[in-house]
Amino acid sequence: MTGPAAPPDGGPGFAVTLPEARDPAVVGGKGASLGELTRAGVAVPPGFVVTVDAFVSAMAALDPSGALRAEVEALPADDLDAIAAVAGRVRTLVAGAPLPDSVASAIVAAYGRLGTDGRPEEIMIDTDVAVRSSATVEDGSDASFAGLQDTYLGVSGPDSVLEQVRRCWASLYNDESVAYRRRLRLPEAGVSMAVVVQRMVAPRTAGVMFTRSPVTGDRSVVAIEATWGLGSALVAGDVTPDSFIISKVTGEITTRRVCSKVKIHSHRSNGPGVTVADTPTSLRDAPSLTDGEIRALAAIGRRVEAHYGAPQDIEWALLDGAGSAAGRIVLLQSRPETVWAAHEQAPAGAPRPRPADHVLALFGKPL
Amino acid sequence: MTEQTGFPLPSQIADVPGAENWRSMYRYFTRFQPDDDKRFWFYNSMHFPEPMPAFDTITAEVPYQAIGANTARLFVFPTTLGIEHRIVNGRVYITANPVLDPAEIERRAAEFGPRAGYYFENWDSLYEGWKDRLRALIAEIESIAVPALPEWESAEVVFGAVGVAQNHYLQENFHRVLALYSKMWHHHTEMLMLGYGAYVVFFQFCQQAFPEISDQTVGRMVAGIDVIMYRPDDELKALAVLAVSLGIDDLFTDGCVAGEVLAALESRGAAGREWLDALGKARDPWFHVSSGDGFYHHHLSWNDDLTVPFTALPGYVAAARAGGIAPRPTEQLIAERERIASGYRELLATSDEQAAFDQMLGLCRLVFPFVEDHKFYCEHWFTTRFFQKVKAFGELLARSGVIAAADDVFHLHHTEVDEALADLSLAWAAGSPPLGSSHFPPIIAERKRMLKVLEDWSPPAALGPVPEALNDPAVRMLWGITSERIAAWLNPDPDEVVGVAASAGIVEGIARVLHDVSEISALREGEILVVPVTAPSWAPVFAKIRAAVSDIGGSMSHAAIVAREYGMPAVVGCGDATKRIRTGDRVRVDGDRGTVRVLE
Numbered sequence: 001m002t003g004p005a006a007p008p009d010g011g012p013g014f015a016v017t018l019p020e021a022r023d024p025a026v027v028g029g030k031g032a033s034l035g036e037l038t039r040a041g042v043a044v045p046p047g048f049v050v051t052v053d054a055f056v057s058a059m060a061a062l063d064p065s066g067a068l069r070a071e072v073e074a075l076p077a078d079d080l081d082a083i084a085a086v087a088g089r090v091r092t093l094v095a096g097a098p099l100p101d102s103v104a105s106a107i108v109a110a111y112g113r114l115g116t117d118g119r120p121e122e123i124m125i126d127t128d129v130a131v132r133s134s135a136t137v138e139d140g141s142d143a144s145f146a147g148l149q150d151t152y153l154g155v156s157g158p159d160s161v162l163e164q165v166r167r168c169w170a171s172l173y174n175d176e177s178v179a180y181r182r183r184l185r186l187p188e189a190g191v192s193m194a195v196v197v198q199r200m201v202a203p204r205t206a207g208v209m210f211t212r213s214p215v216t217g218d219r220s221v222v223a224i225e226a227t228w229g230l231g232s233a234l235v236a237g238d239v240t241p242d243s244f245i246i247s248k249v250t251g252e253i254t255t256r257r258v259c260s261k262v263k264i265h266s267h268r269s270n271g272p273g274v275t276v277a278d279t280p281t282s283l284r285d286a287p288s289l290t291d292g293e294i295r296a297l298a299a300i301g302r303r304v305e306a307h308y309g310a311p312q313d314i315e316w317a318l319l320d321g322a323g324s325a326a327g328r329i330v331l332l333q334s335r336p337e338t339v340w341a342a343h344e345q346a347p348a349g350a351p352r353p354r355p356a357d358h359v360l361a362l363f364g365k366p367l
Numbered sequence: 368m369t370e371q372t373g374f375p376l377p378s379q380i381a382d383v384p385g386a387e388n389w390r391s392m393y394r395y396f397t398r399f400q401p402d403d404d405k406r407f408w409f410y411n412s413m414h415f416p417e418p419m420p421a422f423d424t425i426t427a428e429v430p431y432q433a434i435g436a437n438t439a440r441l442f443v444f445p446t447t448l449g450i451e452h453r454i455v456n457g458r459v460y461i462t463a464n465p466v467l468d469p470a471e472i473e474r475r476a477a478e479f480g481p482r483a484g485y486y487f488e489n490w491d492s493l494y495e496g497w498k499d500r501l502r503a504l505i506a507e508i509e510s511i512a513v514p515a516l517p518e519w520e521s522a523e524v525v526f527g528a529v530g531v532a533q534n535h536y537l538q539e540n541f542h543r544v545l546a547l548y549s550k551m552w553h554h555h556t557e558m559l560m561l562g563y564g565a566y567v568v569f570f571q572f573c574q575q576a577f578p579e580i581s582d583q584t585v586g587r588m589v590a591g592i593d594v595i596m597y598r599p600d601d602e603l604k605a606l607a608v609l610a611v612s613l614g615i616d617d618l619f620t621d622g623c624v625a626g627e628v629l630a631a632l633e634s635r636g637a638a639g640r641e642w643l644d645a646l647g648k649a650r651d652p653w654f655h656v657s658s659g660d661g662f663y664h665h666h667l668s669w670n671d672d673l674t675v676p677f678t679a680l681p682g683y684v685a686a687a688r689a690g691g692i693a694p695r696p697t698e699q700l701i702a703e704r705e706r707i708a709s710g711y712r713e714l715l716a717t718s719d720e721q722a723a724f725d726q727m728l729g730l731c732r733l734v735f736p737f738v739e740d741h742k743f744y745c746e747h748w749f750t751t752r753f754f755q756k757v758k759a760f761g762e763l764l765a766r767s768g769v770i771a772a773a774d775d776v777f778h779l780h781h782t783e784v785d786e787a788l789a790d791l792s793l794a795w796a797a798g799s800p801p802l803g804s805s806h807f808p809p810i811i812a813e814r815k816r817m818l819k820v821l822e823d824w825s826p827p828a829a830l831g832p833v834p835e836a837l838n839d840p841a842v843r844m845l846w847g848i849t850s851e852r853i854a855a856w857l858n859p860d861p862d863e864v865v866g867v868a869a870s871a872g873i874v875e876g877i878a879r880v881l882h883d884v885s886e887i888s889a890l891r892e893g894e895i896l897v898v899p900v901t902a903p904s905w906a907p908v909f910a911k912i913r914a915a916v917s918d919i920g921g922s923m924s925h926a927a928i929v930a931r932e933y934g935m936p937a938v939v940g941c942g943d944a945t946k947r948i949r950t951g952d953r954v955r956v957d958g959d960r961g962t963v964r965v966l967e
Contacts, residue, residue: 218578221577248710350720355733358730359564360476
């Protein structure tokens with residue numbers, strides 16, 4: 001059948017599926033990373049990326065002469081009032097203006113295919129999706145400082161999807177983002193963004209996983225934090241998650257701390273956002289992962305780490321239902337671990353002329 | 368020095384009421400001196416978890432003169448001299464004498480390097496020679512005769528012009544027994560300090576490279592698979608298989624009594640005799656395994672008390688009947704060990720670290736056979752023979768009326784036993800009754816009474832001012848005493864027993880506290896075993912239990928190794944687990960953290 005590469009009604013490359021998402025300059029850092037994950041053989045929720053080309057095309061329609069962006073670029077970095085006034089106006093425009101037909105139809109078509117698992121004969125337009133910004137300047141802390149982390153959960157229906165894509169784009173003109181760019185004197189012409197649209201998952205358990213110890217930097221362990229429902233409960237600090245440490249080498253679960261997970265996050269059934277509820281008492285103090293699930297997660301973590309060649313910081317979700325634990329795990333994100341990677345770690349030791357010299361050195365050391 | 372004394376000073380320890388006369392059991396050189404208040408001492412609960420009977424103090428006196436000689440004088444360890452010990456209220460406290468002056472350390476290091484280097488370079492051949500020397504010592508102590516003191520000396524002595532009557536040999540042979548015990552301890556320490564050093568180096572490296580690695584995982588990379596320690600248990604399994612193949616397996620039922628089974632076998636014809644022959648062969652030397660670590664006379668061996676092997680046999684017989692006992696999966700264990708080692712090796716960041724890892728692991732594996740097997744030769748085989756020989760002198764003294772029963776000899780210090788033998792020698796020569804018969808029995812009765820009283824005393828974990836830093840690798844290595852450990856002693860959690868995490872996993876269950884191997888038949892399926900110490904003789908019970916907890920032992924101790932092999936949690940070296948946990952308590956054993964929590 002026809003692949004998604006040739007949409008009959010969209011401009012070329014305004015929306016690409018995750019396995020096709022490669023170039024960060026086109027699909028943003030998050031989009032490229034998710035694409036890379038699918039190519040690493042790891043399951044991620046099905047989705048597509050609204051490319052930078054779509055943004056460029058939409059902005060060209062909105063601001064054909066570039067006057068709007070020139071106005072932004074002319075703002076003095078220290079005039080916060082002026083920044084607020086201009087940025088606010090641009091945001092409203094970007095969020096509210098209708099998209100060019102070619103862009104809108106590419107997004108709607110990709111969204112439609114998402115609901116049918118690629119089977120064109122079924123049309124399910126009400127698929128719940130998450131819409132996330134995917135910045136093209138993905139240099140870690142800078143991007144987060146610039147406020148490029150917008151996420152809209154539980155988005156349903158083509159109109160809502162289009163609206164949230166526009167809101168993501170508009171977030172480029174947050175007051176802080178603009179002020180940041182002005183301080184660094186970045187050209188406004190270079191500002192762009194891709195947007196990831198992914199089918200929502202309703203996980204039984206979700207959380208984060210580090211393929212080295214976040215506490216000690218030990219590379220021989222995988223550290224997992226988990227809670228019931230959506231991982232947002234953990235990220236938002238609404239629960240103290242269960243935490244597990246498993247050895248990469250022996251497979252032993254060396255630490256298991258099961259905590260009282262008082263709140264549970266779940267998707268609102270229609271509309272964006274999450275609901276926060278009290279966790280049923282029967283679940284509160286129960287471990288949110290079985291040993292088998294912990295091992296399956298760690299195995300996936302190791303595979304991703306091997307694929308990237310560096311320790312990873314991973315967001316994951318475990319879906320409810322039958323089937324193997326490994327078959328029910330999806331990754332939402334994986335990025336290089338940065339905290340310990342930045343540490344210069346002293347080597348644990350160096351060879352000596354004779355093996356026994358190690359012992360001689362040990363006992364020869366003054367107190 | 369900052370005096371954050373959470374610990375009492377030695378001079379502040381009061382005599383236990385009812386045992387005020389405890390000093391009469393011990394020699395003057397074991398008493399705390401006024402100046403000892405200035406030093407840090409810790410209770411060696413690892414080796415001496417019970418009050419010391421007078422004779423058994425030899426298991427402190429002799430090892431410490433051997434260990435100190437080895438580190439201070441023989442190999443000239445740069446940072447440590449020897450160990451001093453003191454006894455208070457029946458408990459043994461020790462302190463290490465460090466070398467602190469940098470110039471002195473340097474002067475000693477220059478001697479230490481070539482001396483220690485020689486042993487490492489020639490380890491395997493030295494170990495072969497060592498085994499020969501130990502076997503010779505064992506043969507010698509076995510050959511020592513305890514004079515029977517008959518009415519008349521044998522005529523041979525006259526016609527052979529021997530000229531020396533056997534009462535002379537009372538003391539000479541007793542002295543030889545003591546001298547051999549001392550020699551054994553010198554050989555015990557001969558290679559051990561260096562061997563432990565190789566372990567410490569590798570442990571420290573692994574902990575530096577992998578901060579979360581557990582001691583037991585490091586242990587698994589090092590562990591020898593084919594070590595003597597497994598042999599007694601393997602012999603038992605072979606006997607079970609033989610019983611089935613000979614058709615005499617009906618005699619081995621749960622709760623069977625050794626004596627009765629042996630008697631019944633006599634009437635089972637050729638099959639019974641064949642099995643008894645096999646048993647006889649297995650017993651020497653493989654049943655010379657102590658139920659403890661050889662530090663108390665009442666830690667009997669399988670040969671002294673067949674209860675342990677005969678408690679285990681029915682289970683092995685049932686397994687043999689049900690389709691055979693699988694041999695230890697040696698190949699699989701070796702493959703697993705190599706997989707773990709190469710797994711960690713690959714995770715090292717640089718090839719330099721990998722090269723260091725290879726050197727250290729190689730060194731550990733070089734020393735492992737000695738470190739593991741020396742215990743069988745020294746603490747088990749030799750020491751079993753040693754205590755048996757001393758007991759034989761006790762039997763003579765009891766027969767002569769000096770003491771009431773053979774075991775009473777262990778309530779006399781060896782210098783007092785020497786006195787009693789002098790007394791007996793004189794009496795036999797003079798044709799008079801020994802005067803000890805009115806001297807010793809009341810002393811012994813009083814000491815037995817005091818030991819009972821002293822059992823209930825809870826000795827402080829340490830005495831004296833806390834040292835600012837405890838970095839001595841030798842102390843760390845042998846006793847696991849670290850600044851963290853001392854902090855835990857100062858702030859104990861009443862419901863938590865802390866020890867060494869020896870085998871991973873967490874289980875809850877009902878505790879069974881066994882003080883002695885003779886109580887082993889009380890053990891029920893699925894209980895958590897809590898014991899003073901586990902030695903190879905306990906191995907068979909591991910098939911029955913869910914977790915093991917011991918007062919004595921480190922991550923490479925017998926209990927730890929066997930528990931890991933059975934995949935059950937174990938916490939060892941708790942010091943006082945048998946005191947604080949009671950049979951019937953529900954406990955949670957956390958083999959990951961090294962804690963045992965009493966739940967109810």
